[in-house]
Structure formats: C-alpha cells, structure tokens
Ligand SMILES: Nc1ncnc2c1ncn2[C@@H]1O[C@H](COP(=O)(O)OP(=O)(O)O)[C@@H](O)[C@H]1O
C-alpha cells in the first residue's frame with residue numbers, strides 16, 4: 001500500500017508574548033519587553049497513512065489535534081520535521097476557517113474552490129451538487145455572516161466533498177449539524193472510503209471513530225501516546241483521560257474506583273428477552289455523586305447500547321459501595337458482549353471512574369435470526 005501522508009518528527013512550538021501595559025514610547029524603545037513563554041503544542045509526531053485508510057485522531061481538549069491538522073494542511077508551518085502528501089487535499093478545519101463573512105454562500109463556494117486550485121469553470125460544474133448537498137438553496141445568496149454555525153458547516157462540508165479530493169481532512173465539525181445532516185455526512189464519508197480515498201478525522205465522539213475509522217492515534221499534551229486499532233487506541237485515550245482527572249484533583253483526594261461487577265446468579269448469562277441483574281462495587285475516599293454509565297459492546301467493537309446516564313444517578317459514601325443494575329428485556333442475539341461501566345460527573349463530561357470490559361455478557365438465544373439484535377419481522381404475500 002502506498003503511503004499518501006507521511007508525518008515525520010513534527011513539532012510545533014508556539015511563543016506566547018505577555019506584553020506589559022506599555023506606553024507607545026516604551027513599546028518602541030523595548031519592543032519585546034514583557035515575558036514570553038514557549039509552549040510545545042506538538043512534540044516529535046511520527047505516523048503514516050496509507051491510501052484508502054481512515055485515521056481517527058483523538059485526544060483531550062488542547063492536546064494538539066487541530067494544530068496537527070493545520071500542519072498537515074499547510075495552514076501552519078511546523079517548527080521541526082516534514083510532512084509529505086500524495087494527491088490533493090480538501091480540509092474542513094475548525095469553525096471559522098476559510099469563509100469570508102461578508103460574502104454570500106455562492107461567492108464563498110467559488111473562493112473556497114479557487115483556494116483548492118479549482119478554476120471558475122470547474123466550480124461551475126460542481127456548484128449545483130454543492131448547493132444540493134448543503135440544502136441551502138434558499139440562502140446561497142445570503143452573506144455567510146447570517147448563517148448559523150450548522151449552515152456554515154453544511155456549506156463547507158458540501159464544498160469539501162464535491163471537489164473530488166484524494167485526502168479529506170475533517171476537524172470536529174461533524175458534531176455541529178443536526179443528526180440527520182451528520183448521518184448524511186457520514187454516508188458521504190463511507191462513499192469516499194469505498195472509492196479508496198484517504199480520510200483524517202478529528203472528533204470527540206468515540207462512537208464516530210469506532211463506526212468509521214480503520215485506525216486511530218491518540219494525542220496527549222502534544223505527544224502521540226498510541227497508534228493502532230481503534231478499540232485499543234480508544235482504551236488508551238480513556239485511561240489517560242481518567243488518569244488526568246485523578247491526578248489533577250487538589251490534594252490527590254477524590255479517587256473513585258470501580259472494583260468490579262458481580263452477578264447474584266454467579267454468571268453474566270442471560271436469555272434473549274429476559275433480564276439480568278448485577279451489582280457494581282465502587283470504592284471512594286469521599287462522598288461523591290455521579291451518573292452511572294453502562295455500555296454494551298460486541299466483540300468486534302460495535303457499541304450496541306449506552307444507557308441514559310442522567311437517568312442513573314448514584315450517591316456514593318466514603319468506602320465501599322454497591323450499586324444494583326438491571327438490564328431489562330435484553331434484545332441481543334446469542335454471543336458474547338463486553339460491558340463497560342463508568343461514573344461521570346452529574347453535569348456531564350468528566351469521567352470520575354471507568355472500567356473497560358468490566359464483565360463479559362453471555363447471551364443465549366434459541367431462534368434462528370442472526371445479527372446483533374432481533375428485529376421482529378413478518379412477510380405477507382398479497
Ligand atoms: N496560535 C497559537 N498560539 C499559541 N498557542 C496555541 C496556538 N494555537 C494553539 N495553541 C495551543 O496549543 C495547544 C493545542 O491546541 P489545539 O491544537 O487547538 O488542540 P485541540 O485541537 O486538540 O483541542 C493548546 O494549548 C492551544 O492553546
């Protein structure tokens with residue numbers, strides 16, 4: 001397989017100047033007074049991407065994902081190292097990149113096209129497809145400053161996928177649109193995959209990475225800490241996030257651990273359509289409230305279900321706690337599934353504790369359907 005992207009020893013150092021309040025005269029006499037601080041947003045990043053591969057890039061906020069993509073797209077010059085690309089590239093960088101706010105959607109399509117090396121004639125040829133994909137027929141002559149962020153992304157995505165790129169680079173933006181439009185983008189990405197194009201995808205959504213990437217890399221404070229199969233990379237990403245949460249708590253207190261799961265019946269076996277009860281044991285060194293997250297995965301890494309964590313609040317006392325969980329009317333077909341269990345902060349995203357593959361769930365099913373879940377179906381001949 002030929003490599004279409006080669007990233008070699010890439011580092012990016014930002015120098016941030018903290019100017020003191022100065023008079024104009026002082027500023028002219030001592031142009032660089034005030035302190036400056038260097039910050040390594042990326043350190044020694046190395047990886048290659050083969051033609052037709054879809055690479056996911058994950059990492060906490062500020063880990064350097066956008067900086068890396070900007071270096072790959074040539075928007076930023078890396079401090080050291082080199083990047084080689086084979087083929088033409090279209091990028092959807094962070095919101096705000098690319099479009100001229102005063103110009104209409106139409107003019108921006110032409111502008112963006114010319115930035116990607118398209119002549120006016122070439123843009124004419126794809127224009128209708130771009131507008132149709134973006135669903136902005138009625139707004140295409142409106143200045144984009146009046147667009148919502150969702151509309152903005154729709155137009156940018158529509159251009160990027162219609163300019164026929166060999167490499168498509170997408171930073172976060174998929175999360176902006178509504179769900180229906182997201183699904184449409186993902187359909188288009190899948191078509192790109194079938195056509196053998198190469199895709200780099202930065203996203204917060206582990207599900208999206210699982211659903212579409214062949215491989216993922218994990219960034220952590222500018223270092224690449226994993227490069228490998230998606231399931232493995234996501235596990236490392238989660239463990240690192242969790243490590244951060246624990247390390248950064250003042251005084252080192254506030255540790256919650258999920259010690260394990262135990263089923264009263266002694267096994268995690270359940271018949272299709274019936275329910276399974278089990279207990280999760282959590283230990284903490286102070287009282288803590290959180291929501292319990294339960295995920296069920298197939299062995300091939302497909303998320304079958306995540307519960308509504310907000311509907312599963314728990315309050316833990318210092319010491320050992322047992323929390324009862326019931327999975328009702330399990331609709332799975334026979335096979336072995338993995339259970340992940342986590343505790344998240346009531347307000348949302350911070351993971352207080354996480355246990356990957358806390359138990360394997362064995363599902364027994366006598367019927368003859370195959371797949372992951374049973375969908376009742378009937379056939380009538382008229
Ligand atoms: N132009 C810049 N000048 C100084 N620091 C920057 C600049 N761009 C990004 N950074 C810093 O580099 C780090 C990585 O940023 P970024 O690549 O945007 O992270 P991510 O996309 O993973 O959230 C952050 O700490 C950010 O503040």
Ligand SMILES: [Mg+2]
Pocket residue numbers: 065066067094172
């Ligand atoms: Mg970013």
